Amino acid sequence: MGTEGATPERRTTRSSSSLSKPSLDAPKPPLSTRPSLPNDLLFSDEPLSIDTLLSNFPGRGAQVLEILRLIGPPNSPMLPLLLHGGVSTGKTSVILQILHHINRPFVYTSCCSCHSPRILFESVLNQLFLHRKNPSNGYLSARRCERASDFINLLRDALSQVTGSPRGKKSKLDGNGEMIYLIFDNVELIRSWNKSSDILALLFRLFDILNIPEVGLIYISNAAPDAYYSMAGSVEPVGVYFPDYTVDDLFNIFMLRSPANRKLYSSFLSVVLKPFFRVTRRIDELATAFDPLFQKYCEPLADLNLVPDESMKRRLFVRLQPHLSASLNETFRVPSECSFEANKEGTCSKKGNIRKLSGRETSNELDFHMSVSAKYLLISAFLASRNPATLDAALFDSTGGSNNRKQKKKSSQAIMDQKDEMAEEMLLKGPGSFPLERLLAIFQCITSVGEGTLEEEQLEDGMVIESGNVGLMSDVLLQLSTLCNANFICKSGSCPLEGSTRYRSTVDEDMALKVARSINFPLSKYMYRR
Amino acid sequence: MPPSPISDLPTSSAAAASNDVDNNLQPFFVLHKALPRKSERKSSGFGTAKRKIDLPPSSLKSIEKSDVSSTEEASDWIYEQLRLEAFNRTWSKIDSTIKDVLRQINLNLFDEVQSWVLESFSKIKSIRPHKISEIQRPYPLVTDIICRKIPTALILTKNVEFVDDLLTFQELGGHLKSSGCHVAYLTSLDFSVKHGISGCLRSLLRQLVSEAPDMADISILASWYCEPENCDNPVLVIIDDSERCCGAVLADFITMLSEWVIKIPIIFIMGVATTFDAPRRLLPSDAQQHLHPCKFTLGSPCEKMNALIESVLVKSCSGFSIGHKVAAFLRNYFLRHDGTFTSFVRALKLACVKHFEMEPLSFLGLDILDEDSEIFQQGQCDSLPDSLRNHAFNLPSCQREKILKGTGGSLVHGLTELRRLQKCWSSVVMCLFEVGKRKNMQLLDIFCEAIDPTLYNLRALDHNLQLSSLIGRNLIEGKSSSAKGGFIAQAIQQVRELPAASLSHLLNIWGVHTGEMNEIQDRVRELQSIISSGGGGLIFKEKCTDIHKRSRSLSAGKGTLSVNDKAAMLLDGMVRKFLMPIECVPFHEIVCFKHVDVLQSALIGDPRRTIQVDLLKSPTYLQCCCCSRGGNALSSSMHDTSIMYSLAQEYGDVINLHDWYQSFKATVLSASTKTKCKLQHSPASKKVKATPSESEATIQARFCRAVTELQIAGLLRMPSKRRPDFVQRVAFGL
Secondary structure, eight states: OTTGGGHHHHHHHHHTTTOOHHHHHTTOHHHHTOSOSGGGGSOSSOOOOHHHHHHHSTTOHHHHHHHHHHHOSTTSOOOOEEEEESTTSSHHHHHHHHHHHHTOOEEEEETTTSOSHHHHHHHHHHHHTTOOOOGGGTTOOSSOOOSHHHHHHHHHHHHHHHHOOOTTSOOOOOSSSOOEEEEEEOGGGGGGSTTHHHHHHHHHTHHHHHOOTTEEEEEEESSOGGGTTTOOSSOOOEEEEEOOOOHHHHHHHHHHTOOSOHHHHHHHHHHHHHHHHHHOOOHHHHHHHHHHHHHHHHTTOSOTTSOOOHHHHHHHHHHHHHHHHHHHTOSSOOOSOOHHHHHHHHHHHHHHHHHHHHTOOOSSOOOSBOOHHHHHHHHHHHHHHHSOGGGHHHHTSTTTTHHHHHHHHHSOHHHHHHHHHHHHHHHHHOSOEEEHHHHHHHHHHHHHHHHHHHHHHHHHTTOOOSSHHHHHHHTHHHHHHHHHHTTSEEEESOOTTTTOOEEEEOOOHHHHHHHHHHTTOOHHHHOOOO | OOSOGGGGSOHHHHHHHHHHHHHHTHHHHHHOOOOTTHHHHHHHTHHHHHHHHHSOHHHHHHHHHHHHOHHHHHHHHHHHHHHHHHHHHHHHHHHHHHHHHHHHHHHHHHHHHHHHHHHHHHHHHHHSOSOHHHHHOSSOOOOOGGGGOEEEEEEEOOBSOOGGGHHHHHHHHHHHHHTTOEEEEEOGGGSOTTTHHHHHHHHHHHHHOTTOOSOOOHHHHHHHHHSTTTTTSOEEEEETTGGGSOHHHHHHHHHHHHHHTTTSOEEEEEEESSOTTHHHHHSOHHHHHTEEEEEEEOOOHHHHHHHHIIIIIITTOSSOEEOHHHHHHHHHIIIIIOOOHHHHHHHHHHHHHHHHHHOTTGGGGGGTTOGGGHHHHHHHHHTOOHHHHHHHHHSHHHHHHTOOOOOHHHHHHHHHHHHHHHHHHHHHHHHHHHHHHTTTOOHHHHHHHHTOHHHHHHHHHHHHHHHHHTOHHHHHTTOOOTTTTOHHHHHHHHHHHOOHHHHHHHHHHHHHHTTTOHHHHHHHHHHHHHHHSHHHHHHHHTTTTTHHHHHHHHHHHTOOOOHHHHHHHHHHHHHHHHOOOGGGSTTGGGTEEOOHHHHHHHHHOOHHHHHHHHHHTHHHHHOOHHHHTTTTOOOTTSOHHHHHHHHHTTSOSEEEHHHHHHHHHHHHHHHHHHHHHHHHHSGGGGTTOOOSSOOHHHHHHHHHHHHHHHHHTTSEEOOOSSOTTEEEEOOOOO
16 A cells, blocks of 8 residues: 555656656546545455355355455466356356455446447546546546557556556566456447457457456356357466356245245245246346245235244145246236226226126227227238238138138148148248238228228218228328337338338237227138138 | 308408418429529519419409408408407417316326335335445445336326327426436437437436536446435436337346446336337347336326317317317217327317308307306497398308397397307216216217207207107107117116116216206206105115116006106206207307318328329419410420429320330420520520520430439339339329
């Protein structure tokens, strides 16, 4: 620490020739008068003991010890580390807690938050320069740094400043020199950036490029190490693999974060963990699924502190089981038990009762508003995507495709098989795409069919249809864009002037049927089934 | 119809109209390549020539008339101003009513969202480190996994179209801002593939951090949030049309924010147009993991529409209402074509504009609902010039009723009567709607039926028949033959089926609605007292089980009527007696807009047809002397595109480019030689004709440009690779 006060002068004299840093430093007095440098790069509270560290990470003991061994004592250089393993296997928290334990300075950057090279570079430099963005400096970074070469230069400067060893001189680790660690999290995301290979090469060769023994490099990645070793000649990082948790690990982890009544929670876990373990091993996914389930589990209990016995466990399990299977199939839960919705739900169910009394409404009706012509358009898009184009003429002729089906029944087994295959292939391919003209043609056909029924209805009401078919056509393109915006139809292709854009309907059959039901359109009649 | 509305336009407005026509023609001045030198001379005589052509002959007459009496012209001008003012006042009244209604509908939801926001914020706050320096650390805080979720309010807008709710989200933002939250609006434009994640981050930073540098760095937001004045409030990110966003970018955004969610308490508010599982379709499951959704529902368009109809058209707050055909058209437009509240309001406004433009007496409607202004109205009516007064008594509704004494007093009387009838009508409609609500009926439907004059006449006829034949039972059994299956009949039937509790509730509401109709009020009270006394008690005991059957057996057996039947008969009576559509009242034309065709053409328009007509008939618009003589013949002075399109009419659905070019060239050249010949006679223009013969290249260039213009106008399609020599016609006929 004592040497720190002297470093800035030493640095400025050395580097004033290369960069205009002194002038940059001058207006920022806080930078030069910091009391103790690396403290900002440490965890602020007391270091963890090795016991708490190990007990915090059940199932990760081996990895923790391995990393501790690789990092070594404070004054020994280390090879770069690559922690890899699946999502939510504790890579980031393990390394952060280890650094908390050994209480050494480090710099952390996540390539998720830093989504471009410049932000990544500047984030590293800001931490090293102990720079804080605030309104007085206009939220600017300490240094502007866009190019990799600038980054290396600035990084050298900053590191030499922090570690206290003069730049360029090979320092011997003699116990005074402190290690500093650079952690790069989510390295796999870099692969989707522009010029990703350059950045990746730079990051993985930092050890060779910097050649400062006081710097430890730690990479964290979801992808296996093979994904990065395209560059030869540099020192390969030492891999530490974080395997997926086992059931017992998960049990221990969830017991760690368990609420007050441990006995109850452990009985709950013994019920839910096994089935869910088969679906996912990610802690975050499991935690999301478990929390509402545990609430359900506890619901019948008056006293949350009581210790469950066998018979009670069984009863609780029976109660939970239906929720369990439902929740296994759910990936995105929109809670309806939210308190604000409660009163609304009440009125809804009341309405539902009335509906049942009147006996008209079906439960699976469309629950949002859409104009009738948009509904027709949606149906025609669905048909265009689903039916092969060659069948259009047969389906939409005057007979409505009824005699078509009879023909098919007569066909031989071989043709049937062929058609099976074709249907399977269609299923694999997903909804087909279609040009606008085909969509409009089908639209015209089905509206002329649908119009008939509508007209009857309207006549009963004593209403006059103002513009009939033509009226329905009038703003069809507008409706089409609406449907595109609502993600019911997606667009592919380009040039809007040419009209060569192709569309594809993305609604599923349930939805299409719902829509068809709401306008009394016989959709199943027009659907091509084998 | 007596004189057409246009012919009644005062002269000054005729002049204004011709000015408008001038303005409308502007693009043609630009497009048209008139012969040099002649244009100046032409433009001087242009206005008069056109006015003569554009105005219908009847207005010419009125011009002549106005020449005779200039005083009348002055008063016309005054009345036009009066109408303009009346329109402004009427529409501002309607507009503010609509806004109030919408705000009222949304207010509850806003409060719900607000309390949810505060609750989520306090949840985040409870686990957040208190030291600010901790927040600014770049590494993630080691905390429970469940806390890394972003609270997300999914607000279902219940309408595929989005325009209606743009304002709602702005207001919601304003509402939350007033409670101290930091609010940023992001739209789908910010989440585009092109700009990626930096686009939305930049927009977020720009809105929150005033002096932010142009860097899409989330750590800037963290530092900003650490400022003492910012750190006590949540950051709300409102994405109003989340479904239009590019899913990948939105997912990146969510993943990134989730790393910071404890340090910066970000809360999402997303508008969802379709179903609540839209995020599931849009986002990959990784990003879904980071959302902690909660569902809210905005008022559906139908709810909003009910409120609007009630406040604007039924409890008519202004001197403007619509006739049955217009109502049916608007209903059709709303249900079948557009389905947005916004376009409905726009259509209503257009109807209002047209009404005040077409109806000379419409200014009288402004104060029609204000009882205090009767004296003022009296004065207004007395001072009407003869022409207007005659117009009032020539209105078809007046002729029908044979009101022939044409004094201002009777006009005022007629208007007062109109007001009274209208009030009764609206109370009955509201009573019907109260019943219909329980059966999920929409006010728009009931309104359309209630305003239908033919149905009213049918009902009246029916009533007379029934009286004569004294078939009371028909009525009791609910088989009244009028308007079978109509909404009103359904509503009356509904009354019979109501359980007693809701019936007494219904009667209370009826009591409120019929406040000014004494006789009805009395009968409602009578029914209420029956319910509260013995008869009602009996029904209460039965616990609403199958009231309908019981009442029927009662009425059949003992000949006494249950309360339900009495209520139904009361409603039926009200419908017969008071549900008089506005179109059956004399002088209704003053406040009621009936011209559905005018509205339709103003609303829908037909841009492509207009383009075609303009291209084909440009000489008739331009009235230039060079093209006018030959009728439909082409001349070179026409615009290239116009020539090309006229030539294209001779082809089928494909046009051979070569032939087309040849005929184009022929037209241009032949005419130019002709003009050249002609020009040689006049020595002055010899100088101006700088380029004597156009080169092949110029003509080709003109040809290409014209083809492109036609393509851009959407009238043809460019040659495909398979048939490079042919273009395809896209628009046929007019």
